[in-house]
Amino acid sequence: MNDRPTVATTVPDLSLLTLGVEEEYLLLDPDTGESLAVADQVLAALSGSARDQSRQEFRHSMVEMVTPVSCDLGEVREHLVALRRSAAQAAEAAGARLVAVGATPVHERHRSVPDEPRYHAMSRRFGPVAHDPAVCGCHVHVGLPDRELAVQVSNHLRPWLPVVQAITANSPLHDGRDTGHASWRSMQLERWPSIGPTPHFESVADYDETVSDLIAAGIMLDAAMVYWYARPSAAYPTVEVRVGDVCPTVDDTVLVAGLVRALVATMVDQVRAGVVAPRIRDCLVSAAHWRAAHDGLDGDLIDLRSGGAKPAWTLVDELFDTVTPALVRHGDLDYVRAQLARIHAEGNGATRQRRIMARTAGDVRAVLDHLAAQTRAT
Template identity: 85%
Template sequence: MTYRPARATASDAATLTLGVEEEYLLLDPRTGESLPVADRVLTALSGSAREQSRQEFRHSMVEMVTPVTADLTELRTHLVALRRSVGDAAEAAGARLVAVGATPVHEPHRTVPDEPRYHAMSRRFGPVAHDPAVCGCHVHVGMSDRELAVQVCNHLRPWLPVVQAITANSPLHDGRDTGHASWRSMQLERWPSIGPTPHFESVADYDATVAELINAGIMLDAAMVYWYARPSAAYPTVEVRVGDVCPAVDDTVLVAGLVRALVATMADDVRARVPARRIRDCLVSAAHWRAAHDGLEGDLIDLRAGVARPAWDLVGELVDTVAPALTRHGDLDYVRDQLARLRRDGNGATRQRRVMARTGDDVRAVLDHLAAETRAA
């Protein structure tokens, strides 16, 4: 039986709101190379789709932002509509919309859009700012109390590698398998302000640290806090930005449901004065590397015990940990059903590799598969 997301009770004060940002690549249907047609695609959008679109750091990328919603059913509807609208605009511009975490073949045009901030980033960070495009999925969970948001981010640290493994969807680079389930994660490590969220004592500690990093030239501004979880610089939310963009809509909705339940559970722990685990940053970084390398097909590091364990064991424990919050939001059956699908079919990286194995490493077949998943309702 396939479950659709249940509707949350919007009047329930314990129901946390959600929003998702998804980044997509625009690829040449023949060669698989990135096409610099984002301006044409964005111009072709109209109505709410245009309002929910964003220019990104590459001419071959577009970002779409869902409206704020209280339940996964509406979130799924928004994602399907946005992917359909931008997919149609991409086809009209001679490109194909593909939800994949990193440039799979080649990106010939790596200049940044003509925006002052992007030019400033290019000058400051040099070749790093001209790496091939990468695409993420950012989940926002409503939280107006910034002090609480900072403490929630502390509590999220042991679990975010598991979320990263679930979303891994970028095994290819230059048309070959990198050996990593998420090559996007490897590319992003070159940026100085990306990585695991540090532990902060308070929102004042957080703000002071960000100010020091800006003064030191590590960041241009507070919007360049690209840690895997953060109080959003733009919205009253906790933003979890560790994941690759997911190929299928139901993958994204699954991740959004899990992230909301994680944030809700960690917020309950903060209110109950349960202390966050103090884990060495080097171990957290190692856990994220392992998640990017193995995805769901191998082991992950259990940061609570400091040992490697089968990935699916940790996924199961994640669900057990957040099950009360999933139940409260009406998401438990849907999340369990979608995780059973992932266990059967694999995450995005595994599904790409299966197409490669079936077709004799035919990258074009992989991109056909990804494009179909991206547009499927």
């Protein structure tokens, strides 16, 4: 008899993928719309699970809330509703309003970083870039315990992430005026050297070597400063997609989370089937993201599979068709289809803001009133 222990050689079951969402919010003055530096007060006012699921952010006018890991979109929605409600109540107690918007819409007086050694190091290294007005994103984590697989999936995601970016665009305003971009947050973030489209990597070893080289060159302080639009998380066994603006409503966020999970699941299937990720020139990928940030869903997007421009909703429909089998597998098809139909009718966050601006002769206060109500609506 062979008494030696057996070694498990089974491949992890990735037929149903776990999910988690991080949302960043602004704290705004109810009267002026300016950013308020009251994050410490808001975080201190949170209690219980909401306090445990909150995070200090890079600005005194921001808070971040993080859902628990889940397999069910309905549970993700419940968590987001509860977290937004708790954070909104804490913000009101501090004299502010919690607003899910991608970039500072009016003005930010206090741009110093919180009193944390890492934030001070970033301020010293990157100077004025580290003191831009606050921006807020939506980060979707999808469980992938294999880092090699996460790197290959990130390669396969590259053609589709501009479409996700366009769906989430929710920051057309800056200094109280329309910037002409659906996502001004994306424009601000381009000033950082470690933010942008994910490069193509041959392997996880190639990825790790590149990150080490960038740290050694002073481009990043550490591996946590890999802010590419898709990446193996530095903290969790996930692939993290961080291309999107924070969404105005819970249902907008859950739609994006469902699409991203289905997209990751689809790319896992392709990697395991031996499908090679397309090698797309970095300049074209960057151009596609610029177009998505500029046009949102109201113009054309660049189809990185062909290199040509298409109406945004044509590419959204093609994304939906591509991930439909994964949506079915996760039980998300009906919800995602219904929410995409709603976005098609209502527009994304940027379109909704511009519609209010047009109706009110440019009244930014009316836009922010609407956003604050949408942030905490269930």
